[in-house]
Amino acid sequence: MMIMAPTWLLLGLLAPAALAQLPDFASKCRGYRASNVLRGDSYLIADLNLIANCSAYSPDLANLRLVVEYQTDTRLHVLIEDAEHQVYQVQEQVLPRPRSANASSERSALRFGFTEDPFTFNVTRASTGEVLFDTSDTPLVFESQFVWLRTSLPQNPNLYGLGEHTDDFRLPTDAYTRTLWNAESPFIPNRNNLYGSHPIYFDHRGDSGTHAVFLLNANGMDINIGRTDTGSQYLDYYTIGGVLDFYFLAGPQPADVSKQYAEVVGLPAMMPYWTLGFHQCKYGWPNVDHVEQVIANYSAAGIPLETVWGDIDYMEGRRDFTTDPSRFPMARMRALVDSLHANNQHYIQILDPGISNMANYGTYSRGIESAAFLRNPDGSWYRGLQWPGEVVWPDWFAPGTQDWWTNEIRSFYDPTTGIDVDGLWVDMNEASNMCGDTTCLSVAINPAEWQPRKPPARRQTQTEAISSRSIPNTRRSLFVQRQAEGSADKKGLPGRDLFQPAYPIANHRGALSGFTLWTNVTNADGTAQYDTHNLYGTMMATTTRNALLSRNPGKRPFVLTRSTFAGSGAKAAHWFGDNASTWEHYRTAIRQLLAFAALHAMPMVGSDVCGFNQVAQEHMCARWALLGAFQPFYRNHADISAPDQEFYRWPLVTEAAKKAIDVRYRLLDYMYTAMWRASEDGSPVASPLWFWYRGDANTFGLQTQWFLGQALLISPVVEDEAQSVSMYLPRDVFYDFWTGERVDGNGETRTVDGLGWTDIPVHIRGGSIVPLRVRSANNTAELRRQNFEILVAPGSDGTAKGELYLDDGESLDVTGRQSVISFAWDGKAFEAAGTFGFDTDVVVERVVVLGENGQTKQGPWGLREGFGFSS
Numbered sequence: 001m002m003i004m005a006p007t008w009l010l011l012g013l014l015a016p017a018a019l020a021q022l023p024d025f026a027s028k029c030r031g032y033r034a035s036n037v038l039r040g041d042s043y044l045i046a047d048l049n050l051i052a053n054c055s056a057y058s059p060d061l062a063n064l065r066l067v068v069e070y071q072t073d074t075r076l077h078v079l080i081e082d083a084e085h086q087v088y089q090v091q092e093q094v095l096p097r098p099r100s101a102n103a104s105s106e107r108s109a110l111r112f113g114f115t116e117d118p119f120t121f122n123v124t125r126a127s128t129g130e131v132l133f134d135t136s137d138t139p140l141v142f143e144s145q146f147v148w149l150r151t152s153l154p155q156n157p158n159l160y161g162l163g164e165h166t167d168d169f170r171l172p173t174d175a176y177t178r179t180l181w182n183a184e185s186p187f188i189p190n191r192n193n194l195y196g197s198h199p200i201y202f203d204h205r206g207d208s209g210t211h212a213v214f215l216l217n218a219n220g221m222d223i224n225i226g227r228t229d230t231g232s233q234y235l236d237y238y239t240i241g242g243v244l245d246f247y248f249l250a251g252p253q254p255a256d257v258s259k260q261y262a263e264v265v266g267l268p269a270m271m272p273y274w275t276l277g278f279h280q281c282k283y284g285w286p287n288v289d290h291v292e293q294v295i296a297n298y299s300a301a302g303i304p305l306e307t308v309w310g311d312i313d314y315m316e317g318r319r320d321f322t323t324d325p326s327r328f329p330m331a332r333m334r335a336l337v338d339s340l341h342a343n344n345q346h347y348i349q350i351l352d353p354g355i356s357n358m359a360n361y362g363t364y365s366r367g368i369e370s371a372a373f374l375r376n377p378d379g380s381w382y383r384g385l386q387w388p389g390e391v392v393w394p395d396w397f398a399p400g401t402q403d404w405w406t407n408e409i410r411s412f413y414d415p416t417t418g419i420d421v422d423g424l425w426v427d428m429n430e431a432s433n434m435c436g437d438t439t440c441l442s443v444a445i446n447p448a449e450w451q452p453r454k455p456p457a458r459r460q461t462q463t464e465a466i467s468s469r470s471i472p473n474t475r476r477s478l479f480v481q482r483q484a485e486g487s488a489d490k491k492g493l494p495g496r497d498l499f500q501p502a503y504p505i506a507n508h509r510g511a512l513s514g515f516t517l518w519t520n521v522t523n524a525d526g527t528a529q530y531d532t533h534n535l536y537g538t539m540m541a542t543t544t545r546n547a548l549l550s551r552n553p554g555k556r557p558f559v560l561t562r563s564t565f566a567g568s569g570a571k572a573a574h575w576f577g578d579n580a581s582t583w584e585h586y587r588t589a590i591r592q593l594l595a596f597a598a599l600h601a602m603p604m605v606g607s608d609v610c611g612f613n614q615v616a617q618e619h620m621c622a623r624w625a626l627l628g629a630f631q632p633f634y635r636n637h638a639d640i641s642a643p644d645q646e647f648y649r650w651p652l653v654t655e656a657a658k659k660a661i662d663v664r665y666r667l668l669d670y671m672y673t674a675m676w677r678a679s680e681d682g683s684p685v686a687s688p689l690w691f692w693y694r695g696d697a698n699t700f701g702l703q704t705q706w707f708l709g710q711a712l713l714i715s716p717v718v719e720d721e722a723q724s725v726s727m728y729l730p731r732d733v734f735y736d737f738w739t740g741e742r743v744d745g746n747g748e749t750r751t752v753d754g755l756g757w758t759d760i761p762v763h764i765r766g767g768s769i770v771p772l773r774v775r776s777a778n779n780t781a782e783l784r785r786q787n788f789e790i791l792v793a794p795g796s797d798g799t800a801k802g803e804l805y806l807d808d809g810e811s812l813d814v815t816g817r818q819s820v821i822s823f824a825w826d827g828k829a830f831e832a833a834g835t836f837g838f839d840t841d842v843v844v845e846r847v848v849v850l851g852e853n854g855q856t857k858q859g860p861w862g863l864r865e866g867f868g869f870s871s
């Protein structure tokens, strides 16, 4: 049915009561009128002119431009921007835009429809006519500091994404707000903004298809999912700036959407093989002796330890690029790293963005020379508070910053004179400013007396934050001038209140500038923190990655970042921040994994195994050791205030960890292959059940089981202290990974009892072929020398397929030196074929076919060419 005019317009004038379902401001808003519509086969352009001032929270923009591009057959780009191109748009350097292939609107899987007066639009699925996005119920509001757009949704929609959060994987659909504003968030509270911002949601509609909507906008925003008084479902965006830059991704299969999204924001970075090994970290390791003991005790316990991490303990006075001369002296650190490397182990250190401004600190003075820091309007350095005390902050957009940061990294981590790290970890980069207001800056801080402390967890109200700030003597005109210089080229509208916008997003750290960099601070390129805040972390990760590339050209860099934005997966890995050692957060780790790996194109993720804050308990830590082994990034880490929780500290956890690492390592090439696949085409490394059983409504809300790769279904025990699990098996053939026994899924939840503390149910999905190393090893270098066995798990039709990817595990460019081997089983014959560029002596010892006609064929077969057999 075609609605001639939006109901709000008809009813709004005649029956004000009908407007009760709209936000108060909307009653005044009339939206925009489209004109000068220009159409081509692959695009549509129009002018949008304001019909009447609405002034909801700030002045309306009079003239907008609509650009619709059919970029590919499955990607529709809809951009609503200001005609003058002043409004901030995310810099290409941060997120390069995908090229349009100028697809034909006729062939596109998506259709764009619109009304001219007022302007509203919809996106429909061409094959079915189903409406995917529809703004016709409400006017568009586009103001200098407030943009509002609402789409209607079907009843009880299955929506996922909009990370980073710890809420249900399938998002609540009633009175639910997702705020995107990166913030340090101890204890990762539910219903709050956390460390990263990913403005994309997947909308899953069962058999009729899955699509996603990505809003490329970095500004602070609230996204509401709710119901009107009359029960209609909607999702609306309340952003405090930026443009409406939408990418509609057609799917229709869920995994297609993951790939289509990765095409937009960047394919996940390929990780070095060793980073899939087991990592141990702890904030509060007192000295290098202690670290050596941890390494020795892991070895004595027979638990393979791949990588040791250095939290801020190693630093002198918490300053980057220093070592504490008595507790972590450089000579001892060099010896420690040498001995790790001699044993095929690795070492990674942390860096924070806050740079101490104390006298005689070389990193600081060189940063000053490079003009690498954020400035106040009077040209002085903008200060704040982080671990070393008073700090200045790198301006990742300043022209000298990359070289300064690269030089600091290259000299401190110089393999011949410094610490030869294998990767870097960037923390506190939301940025987290321990100074919630200005008061701490007026007190001189002696770094020697500065006691590390947690940032206050207290929620600060906006008024509190503002009133406690003294207004320094600023040269306002200079600030305005800098703003104006930048304003011509999508760098931000001039004349805004960048400190306290009228629309308050629901930031759980209080005011917009609460516990972070003031949002009215400008970057060297003329943009303001107001607009780029959510990019600070991903910029730090990228700058660090570039530094590692310069330090070790040709090798894949490894950077772990706490703060992320859409596209960060192309540069870095991520852990889920400072959770707690609770069963609740053990469960939370699963839905966070699902969100990042399946929906946010960021597969190298995992939680702090056994929890970060508070006291890890033996049973929970044993379970988490097992759970973590099936997440791509596998690191045990705890806070300084938490007791030591290395796996070897409990007999039960030792046993669980040995078993977990043993199986993980045997499956490591399966995981590595999935990571490679993701880096090639965006395929999800971990995914929820509905990705592969999209018509099965029982799977839509599942959030305690996941597929690792496409073949392994992981169903850990999730209830506190439990020895059983309720798990769902869709109607399909599965095989118990541990016994090889066939298990037929019947679309029902079943209870599995008698699960000991070292047990974790894992099933192979019928139709898959899984390569495993025949045996595990104490480190990944040894592991790479082990032979393979191939596990064939026939599906209901008796066939199966899978793949194995091999390369040297560390080079950036492996052209011609890769093997991509596909395996196929047709019920009678097995075949391995593909490309065999990787030179290896490793062989396939045997092929095991599971099921009734189970059989084992003994090799060996080399991996330099294809092979096969018939039974």
Ligand SMILES: *[C@@H]1O[C@H](CO)[C@@H](O)[C@H](O)[C@H]1NC(C)=O
Pocket (backbone or CB within 6 Å): 050, 051, 052, 053
């Ligand atoms: C909106 O208000 C501005 C400032 O008062 C005025 O110049 C402009 O004409 C108004 N626009 C419309 C469409 O009414």
Ligand SMILES: *[C@@H]1O[C@H](CO)[C@@H](O)[C@H](O)[C@H]1NC(C)=O
Pocket (backbone or CB within 6 Å): 099, 100, 101, 102
């Ligand atoms: C698509 O069209 C634009 C505008 O004509 C052109 O600049 C661009 O090169 C085209 N892209 C491709 C892939 O053909």
Ligand SMILES: *[C@@H]1O[C@H](CO)[C@@H](O)[C@H](O)[C@H]1NC(C)=O
Pocket (backbone or CB within 6 Å): 001, 002, 003, 113, 114, 115, 121, 122, 124, 129, 130, 131
């Ligand atoms: C989409 O919008 C256009 C223009 O208003 C309208 O003609 C069309 O019927 C709409 N499609 C659906 C399925 O509602």
Ligand SMILES: *[C@@H]1O[C@H](CO)[C@@H](O)[C@H](O)[C@H]1NC(C)=O
Pocket (backbone or CB within 6 Å): 290, 293, 294, 297
């Ligand atoms: C390592 O093990 C020894 C012997 O059990 C123990 O005394 C020491 O406290 C342990 N140290 C660490 C850091 O685990």
Ligand SMILES: *[C@@H]1O[C@H](CO)[C@@H](O)[C@H](O)[C@H]1NC(C)=O
Pocket (backbone or CB within 6 Å): 376, 377, 469, 470, 471, 472, 474, 479, 499, 518, 520, 521, 522
């Ligand atoms: C930011 O706003 C605060 C509070 O109004 C003010 O003290 C400060 O000078 C402003 N900074 C800039 C760069 O304008």
Ligand SMILES: *[C@@H]1O[C@H](CO)[C@@H](O)[C@H](O)[C@H]1NC(C)=O
Pocket (backbone or CB within 6 Å): 302, 776, 777, 778
């Ligand atoms: C690890 O090393 C120990 C001691 O050398 C050895 O006993 C054990 O078998 C090794 N484990 C693996 C999985 O290779």
Ligand SMILES: CC(=O)N[C@H]1CO[C@H](CO)[C@@H](O)[C@@H]1O
Pocket (backbone or CB within 6 Å): 187, 580, 582, 584, 585
């Ligand atoms: C989900 C969860 O475990 N939350 C806990 C995080 O830590 C805080 C502080 O200890 C607890 O109050 C929460 O219950």
